[in-house]
Amino acid sequence: MSTLSVAKITQPLFDVHAVRRDFPILSQQVNGKPLVYLDNGASSQRPEAVLQAMDSYYREMHSNVHRGAHTLADRATSAFEGARKKVQQFLNAPSAREIIWTRGATEAINLVANGLAPLLKPGDEILLSQMEHHANIVPWQMLAERTGARVLPIDVTPEGELDMDSFHSLLSERTRILAITHVSNALGTVNPVADMVAKAKAQGVITLVDGAQAVPHFQPDVQALGCDFYVFSAHKLFGPTGIGVLYGKAELLEAMPPWQGGGEMIERVSFAGTTYNTLPYKFEAGTPAIAEAVGLGAAIDYLATLDRDAMEAAENALLQRANELVTSVPGMTVIGTARHKVPLISFKIDGLHPSDIGTLLDQQGIAIRAGHHCAMPLMEYYGLPGTARASFAFYNTLEEVEQLFAALQKIQRLFT
Amino acid sequence: MTTSAIDFTKNPLGTSTTMEDVFDAFELLDDWEDRYAFIIDLGKQLPPFPDSERNEKNYVHGCQSQVWLIHHYEADGKLFLLIDSDAIIVRGLAAIILVALNNHEPRELLAIDIDELFERLDLFRHISPTRGNGLRSMISKIRDIASTEAA
Numbered sequence A: 001m002s003t004l005s006v007a008k009i010t011q012p013l014f015d016v017h018a019v020r021r022d023f024p025i026l027s028q029q030v031n032g033k034p035l036v037y038l039d040n041g042a043s044s045q046r047p048e049a050v051l052q053a054m055d056s057y058y059r060e061m062h063s064n065v066h067r068g069a070h071t072l073a074d075r076a077t078s079a080f081e082g083a084r085k086k087v088q089q090f091l092n093a094p095s096a097r098e099i100i101w102t103r104g105a106t107e108a109i110n111l112v113a114n115g116l117a118p119l120l121k122p123g124d125e126i127l128l129s130q131m132e133h134h135a136n137i138v139p140w141q142m143l144a145e146r147t148g149a150r151v152l153p154i155d156v157t158p159e160g161e162l163d164m165d166s167f168h169s170l171l172s173e174r175t176r177i178l179a180i181t182h183v184s185n186a187l188g189t190v191n192p193v194a195d196m197v198a199k200a201k202a203q204g205v206i207t208l209v210d211g212a213q214a215v216p217h218f219q220p221d222v223q224a225l226g227c228d229f230y231v232f233s234a235h236k237l238f239g240p241t242g243i244g245v246l247y248g249k250a251e252l253l254e255a256m257p258p259w260q261g262g263g264e265m266i267e268r269v270s271f272a273g274t275t276y277n278t279l280p281y282k283f284e285a286g287t288p289a290i291a292e293a294v295g296l297g298a299a300i301d302y303l304a305t306l307d308r309d310a311m312e313a314a315e316n317a318l319l320q321r322a323n324e325l326v327t328s329v330p331g332m333t334v335i336g337t338a339r340h341k342v343p344l345i346s347f348k349i350d351g352l353h354p355s356d357i358g359t360l361l362d363q364q365g366i367a368i369r370a371g372h373h374c375a376m377p378l379m380e381y382y383g384l385p386g387t388a389r390a391s392f393a394f395y396n397t398l399e400e401v402e403q404l405f406a407a408l409q410k411i412q413r414l415f416t
Numbered sequence B: 001m002t003t004s005a006i007d008f009t010k011n012p013l014g015t016s017t018t019m020e021d022v023f024d025a026f027e028l029l030d031d032w033e034d035r036y037a038f039i040i041d042l043g044k045q046l047p048p049f050p051d052s053e054r055n056e057k058n059y060v061h062g063c064q065s066q067v068w069l070i071h072h073y074e075a076d077g078k079l080f081l082l083i084d085s086d087a088i089i090v091r092g093l094a095a096i097i098l099v100a101l102n103n104h105e106p107r108e109l110l111a112i113d114i115d116e117l118f119e120r121l122d123l124f125r126h127i128s129p130t131r132g133n134g135l136r137s138m139i140s141k142i143r144d145i146a147s148t149e150a151a
């Protein structure tokens, strides 16, 4: 917690109602009710600042990057590379060369899985966990198929934490890669990734952290975490769709072969042989998502205007209120009760299918997600077809939490 | 496609309960809670789904919930359908689909504009392809059955 300055004490630290005004989409009616958007885990909303940055990029500076001998190309390039710099600072990465643009977290993981193929041999092991998103499972299974390596999942406890005994027993001299999520999208659990990375590194294991669900709630420091790779998608961080980030340690990125070939990623092309560009361009074939990069930069700038500590405290208050209200809905059970969670509750209600809950909340203007959350192995572990998931962002209010529970009570009355 | 040997045709959906009844009911019910209570009740009128028919052949893919569909072709040429789901709202919406489509000859069934009926009930979004709850796949499967039987 930062020490409070005198000026801050006289005004609310985090005025959620003022913040909401920055998000135009939130002030609409859905099915005749004010929208209560609690599907932030799937994708969050964009502040005006992001919309304006993308709009003025197209109105004032669009051109292709890195190539033109003209003013617009310079403007576009500096906006684009400026955004990379913002991401570098956001993650506290040592260098902007280590920030690779991708289409999202999914593509970033696929890029790494492809790049590490030459390092793997039959019998090598890739450690994941049972709570991974499919995006952090399937690319590794595909890699295992190609190389003869094996994918092993770390167990989850009934509370929804990673089972550290399972982690320690699986970590061995055969382990080559550890790929784990920072925050579970289905449960909200914040995993002790710094610890796990340190243990893995001590054995020379390459580590990847999936930060897709972490960055909307707190700012990771990749140097403090010590991981080799960190990935996230902009659209969950209040930025545009179609762009995401791979942070990778320069020495590993240098060692990895390029993934896709084309323009931008080359130094020189000839039929006698082609040489590749330096980092980060080696991994950025083709014209990139320029406006989206600019939009992501604007999202990061926007977040920097908010008081982080106050924002995290406000998010915690949302989670706490939700937890308090669970008993007001008979038959409701929260799946995932880890000690350290982001504001997200996955739940079931006896006698109702998650899709019933989703449909009837939608009638009341409340958007949640119902389903397996792209985490089928985790659902299987809990023996559930899926859950209903309310995932909050800093722009959600305590009143919205209360509306969710009032709406759930109403649904229950409908079925009894 | 084979017709189910089990007789589930003696049920009100599409026989004693018609679309006119559904429209009348919806007209009287003006808030969403009453309308959904009605949909849920209609779902309770679905005849029990035979356990022996819960197999891959009768499974409707593409749904969040588990959905099964079987049909029975009567000697008089009328087609009867039976649907089951573990989601209560999907059962209710399926019951409306049966009210609309049961007890018709396949050719008649193919002429029914189910989208328009759902539009009139202000329930179209539930069967729209964007919803991904499988009702759309259920409807296509029914139409496939009717096309096969009509051929």
Ligand SMILES: Cc1ncc(COP(=O)(O)O)c(C=O)c1O
Pocket: A041, A042, A103, A104, A105, A106, A107, A133, A135, A136, A181, A183, A184, A185, A210, A212, A213, A233, A235, A374
């Ligand atoms: C934990 C986690 N990892 C990865 C992803 C994939 O993100 P994207 O679909 O933006 O590539 C998600 C998205 O839901 C996620 O929650």
